[in-house]
Amino acid sequence: TQLLEQSPQFLSIQEGENLTVYCNSSSVFSSLQWYRQEPGEGPVLLVTVVTGGEVKKLKRLTFQFGDARKDSSLHITAAQPGDTGLYLCAGEAGRRALTFGSGTRLQVQP
């Protein structure tokens, strides 16, 4: 069974602070995706990383895929209250469905 561990599980920070969320596994994935889920809604895809070592930026969010394609990180610069939500990483291997991480609940206080 492929498992994805996310850390931290909970994070409460002040507006303007930086933060990093980690997603780790002992399994290799062909791609890794990051989602954000808001209360009462389904997860929404933020980014997909495919190549080991790949870095993608989405405004204040920076995503990195580990060289060995087993881990990933999400870094948010100058967090805003609108960044509040549940962040989920999900790994894909072969043609199976996504394996989701345990989630990181982020709260950004104004």
Added chain:
Amino acid sequence: DTAVSQTPKYLVTQMGNDKSIKCEQNLGHDTMYWYKQDSKKFLKIMFSYNNKELIINETVPNRFSPKSPDKAHLNLHINSLELGDSAVYFCASRQTSGVPRETQYFGPGTRLLVL
């Protein structure tokens, strides 16, 4: 125009009842999924259908029976509901044939509470 829609959004029922959740996607995708999200927000795959054929059936009790009447619909029927079935159930769809694979889109979820 909702890409992936689910009904109902909320479902409260008694233990032992049978209930169904419906899902429809208007994206023309070939693959649809059912996920279960528990109280700790852990999202786990239950079933996957590709062009109406079951391709993934994770360790799910046989009280859960998915049905795909056509490639745009994937319904979930649950028999003899148990307290532990309380969760949020998400439907999702994705185009998996062709390269590169497209984004997976999730529905808004069905919040099931078994009393």
